[in-house]
Amino acid sequence: MSTNLNELLKSKAINGWNLFWLITTPISLAMIVKMTRVDLSSAEGVSSMIQLAVRCAVPPLFFAFAASSLPVVFPGSISRWIARNRSYIGLCFAAAMGWQLTFILWLVGIHTDYYVNQVYVLSDVVEGVVGYTLLIGMVLTSFKFGRSRLTPKQWKLLHKTGIYWLWIYAWSVYWFNLFYYESAPLLIDYVYYLGGFLAWGLRLSAWTKKRSNADGGQNVLLLVPGVAAIGIGLVASSFGRAWSPQVYEYLFGFGIVEYLDSFTPYFPLVPFYPLLIMSLGAFLVVRSRG
Numbered sequence: 001m002s003t004n005l006n007e008l009l010k011s012k013a014i015n016g017w018n019l020f021w022l023i024t025t026p027i028s029l030a031m032i033v034k035m036t037r038v039d040l041s042s043a044e045g046v047s048s049m050i051q052l053a054v055r056c057a058v059p060p061l062f063f064a065f066a067a068s069s070l071p072v073v074f075p076g077s078i079s080r081w082i083a084r085n086r087s088y089i090g091l092c093f094a095a096a097m098g099w100q101l102t103f104i105l106w107l108v109g110i111h112t113d114y115y116v117n118q119v120y121v122l123s124d125v126v127e128g129v130v131g132y133t134l135l136i137g138m139v140l141t142s143f144k145f146g147r148s149r150l151t152p153k154q155w156k157l158l159h160k161t162g163i164y165w166l167w168i169y170a171w172s173v174y175w176f177n178l179f180y181y182e183s184a185p186l187l188i189d190y191v192y193y194l195g196g197f198l199a200w201g202l203r204l205s206a207w208t209k210k211r212s213n214a215d216g217g218q219n220v221l222l223l224v225p226g227v228a229a230i231g232i233g234l235v236a237s238s239f240g241r242a243w244s245p246q247v248y249e250y251l252f253g254f255g256i257v258e259y260l261d262s263f264t265p266y267f268p269l270v271p272f273y274p275l276l277i278m279s280l281g282a283f284l285v286v287r288s289r290g
């Protein structure tokens with residue numbers, strides 16, 4: 001069984017550019033079919049195209065975000081296949097974001113009033129424009145001509161900053177859909193929220209596993225608070241509506257927070273507080289292993 005799977009996962013048909021076309025062709029077909037079914041002369045129609053494009057983009061984004069950690073946490077042929085094709089999965093995300101950008105420009109250019117009155121928020125634009133700038137840099141440096149213009153350190157910094165910035169953007173959209181807005185969340189909001197959380201969790205697990213000295217002693221005074229912090233973060237990530245309104249009310253009691261929130265990307269980072277607590281927990285667990 002595993003030999004067949006190994007052979008299959010090594011086949012040309014599902015690796016490299018073949019994998020890219022295997023994923024992006026159905027995405028592009030879905031976009032074209034949707035274009036024939038919505039009223040593109042309306043802002044709502046164009047906006048629904050943006051939504052579909054980004055909903056196709058998010059799964060490859062989360063897989064690209066978790067790809068390097070998967071073989072560390074779950075060694076095996078499937079995780080190696082995903083890690084081996086990380087850059088092509090990243091380019092699949094970029095292709096779907098290319099569709100989103102097309103309809104964003106359509107919305108902003110043709111339905112400007114709708115965009116200004118219904119969509120425009122300065123901090124969102126900063127997040128989005130920086131996101132696209134990083135994404136374009138990541139795409140160009142995924143090819144030899146672009147990569148050759150950066151040192152390996154610069155390349156790593158660009159791709160790490162870029163993938164975190166874009167993950168933060170996408171995942172926080174679903175956090176707000178689940179725990180902030182009054183309207184009832186959709187099933188896809190839960191699925192993408194959990195998917196983004198698991199992708200980040202894999203990175204944290206890989207970080208912890210790589211740095212844990214298995215032969216080292218165990219310092220319970222660090223291990224217990226570490227595990228407790230991870231537990232608290234997990235609960236807080238699952239029940240955001242139970243604590244976030246109070247945190248927002250407290251933070252927005254300070255004028256400076258309201259001022260900074262208007263233009264600073266992702267500020268004041270409330271969706272990420274549980275992840276920061278879990279990161280502190282993982283750090284303590286690693287330290288407890290001496």
Ligand code: HEM
Pocket residue numbers: 047048050051054055058104119124125127128129131132166167169170171173
């Ligand atoms: C300046 C750039 C951007 C603009 C103007 C923009 C605009 C929009 C608009 C209008 C929607 C709502 C579509 C609808 O529900 O009808 C949307 C949804 C969304 N956008 Fe963007 N976007 C931008 C950049 C980005 C970037 C860089 C990402 C990163 C991955 C992203 C991720 C999302 C997500 C996750 C949704 C929610 C889709 C859903 O409802 O499931 N956007 N965007």
